[in-house]
Amino acid sequence: MAVTISIPTALRQYAGNNAGIDLASGPVGQLLASLVEQHPQLGKQLYNEQGQLRSFVNIYVGDEDIRYLQGVETPVPDGETVSIIPAIAGGRDKMTR
Amino acid sequence: MVTNLSNEEIRRYSRHLILPEFGMEGQRRLKEGSVLLIGAGGLGSPLALYLAAAGVGHIGLVDFDVVDESNLQRQIAHGTSTIGVRKTESARRRLNDLNPNVEVTTYEEQVTSENAFELMRPYDVIVDGTDNFPTRYLTNDASVMLGKPNVYGSIFRFEGQATVFYPKEGGPCYRCLYPEPPPPGLVPSCAEGGVLGVLPGVIGTIQATEAIKLLAGIGETLVSRLMLYDALSMRFRELKLRRNPDCPVCGDHPTVTELIDYDHFCGITPEPATFTSYEITPVEVNTWLHSDDPPFLLDVREPNEWEIGHLPDATRISVNELQGRLNELDTAREMVVYCRSGVRSGRAVDMLRAAGFRKVKNMTGGILRWSDDVDASIPKY
Numbered sequence: 001m002a003v004t005i006s007i008p009t010a011l012r013q014y015a016g017n018n019a020g021i022d023l024a025s026g027p028v029g030q031l032l033a034s035l036v037e038q039h040p041q042l043g044k045q046l047y048n049e050q051g052q053l054r055s056f057v058n059i060y061v062g063d064e065d066i067r068y069l070q071g072v073e074t075p076v077p078d079g080e081t082v083s084i085i086p087a088i089a090g091g092r093d094k095m096t097r
Numbered sequence: 098m099v100t101n102l103s104n105e106e107i108r109r110y111s112r113h114l115i116l117p118e119f120g121m122e123g124q125r126r127l128k129e130g131s132v133l134l135i136g137a138g139g140l141g142s143p144l145a146l147y148l149a150a151a152g153v154g155h156i157g158l159v160d161f162d163v164v165d166e167s168n169l170q171r172q173i174a175h176g177t178s179t180i181g182v183r184k185t186e187s188a189r190r191r192l193n194d195l196n197p198n199v200e201v202t203t204y205e206e207q208v209t210s211e212n213a214f215e216l217m218r219p220y221d222v223i224v225d226g227t228d229n230f231p232t233r234y235l236t237n238d239a240s241v242m243l244g245k246p247n248v249y250g251s252i253f254r255f256e257g258q259a260t261v262f263y264p265k266e267g268g269p270c271y272r273c274l275y276p277e278p279p280p281p282g283l284v285p286s287c288a289e290g291g292v293l294g295v296l297p298g299v300i301g302t303i304q305a306t307e308a309i310k311l312l313a314g315i316g317e318t319l320v321s322r323l324m325l326y327d328a329l330s331m332r333f334r335e336l337k338l339r340r341n342p343d344c345p346v347c348g349d350h351p352t353v354t355e356l357i358d359y360d361h362f363c364g365i366t367p368e369p370a371t372f373t374s375y376e377i378t379p380v381e382v383n384t385w386l387h388s389d390d391p392p393f394l395l396d397v398r399e400p401n402e403w404e405i406g407h408l409p410d411a412t413r414i415s416v417n418e419l420q421g422r423l424n425e426l427d428t429a430r431e432m433v434v435y436c437r438s439g440v441r442s443g444r445a446v447d448m449l450r451a452a453g454f455r456k457v458k459n460m461t462g463g464i465l466r467w468s469d470d471v472d473a474s475i476p477k478y
Contacts, residue, residue, distance in 0.1 A: 008256060009253055009254045009255055009256045009327075010253055010254075010256075013417055014417070019330070041417070041420075041421075054279070055275065055276050055277040056275050056277060056278060056279040058274065058275070060336050063334075063335060063336045063337050064336075064337055065336070065337070065338070065339065068339055083325075083334075083336065085258075085323075085325070085336065086279070087230070087274075087275040087278065087279055
């Protein structure tokens, strides 16, 4: 009776080091709001000051990007996984060289 | 003109030739094909090795870096014997040994908006094995504009992503996926976050597989598919990618038709040459520590790093926890903040100043410079 939000490695430190967090099903925007309420530091990573989802973070319900579904209204049925996929580049910290 | 395989090549590639889906035709296509590797490091190493082993006719290597000891935990094209050597030269030696039939061209330079087209034009497939956002966007835009597939791979700690960006074949480009880069400092790099050495081995080899499939014309590629890999749980997942018809680069009405200033796009401004009054060198910190009124030392690194070595009498609060633990710090006390290289501590100082701490300074160069200038018994890492 739950959906799982999959937290990528880069953001786990802001989500109590959890790789996955279970929540009751609902539209994806509501799930993200619950998530951010439980983990406010995560909210700062996901949302900008205007309260919009940052553009280098993509949200998937199952294997589809919510931009191509119903956005934050996209329903998330029981047993489904919501994935947060940030851009990663790996490697160089420009300032340490 | 039909590319022929010599008897030596036929012996060398026999295991390819007897594969029904591959055969002489596939091998000929590899020999006629060319791949440009942007980056000869973590991802580039397994990529270059497997592409050379497979018999790709021409491999280009772009990297301006030099082999460093800390690279050898994962950059398997290099070795202890090539520490200090240019990565392109180091890789070339290894590739020539593995397969002398491959033509290797090296470019000891950075890809820039000025040289990107010239570098990429002679090659059939571009492989993005870079380690920073500006180059990823540059590589993407240039390969879209030239109509070439861009085999993308990226890694962080224990996770990796791979896909093939090829708008000509109906798939998305990098900007369809991430229209804007994160601001600098928000997404950690391997130097800050660490990386499991074998991780780029897996992702780089997947990229090599895709490049080989593209050249040989076999199988189903990762176009429109984002492959996600989690090494710790050993799980592979796949997400659907779509071409964005409004994409500024590969969309129906492109607005970006020329290469731009990618550092500017990614919010990276040139480093100021002057010293600000919020900074202090390790030598100065050391002198201060031996005075009658030493400062409070705040170490903002992670516990693992503290274990490797830390400054005497320092207090550790991880940079990510700092905001919530400001009440543990005394605004009246002089404070010096440090980390490994001065980057995280710089961010911490900015945050502390914004929270009203006036007597706080960043130790430039961090533990690395402390080890060089003050006390080498604190190890660099």
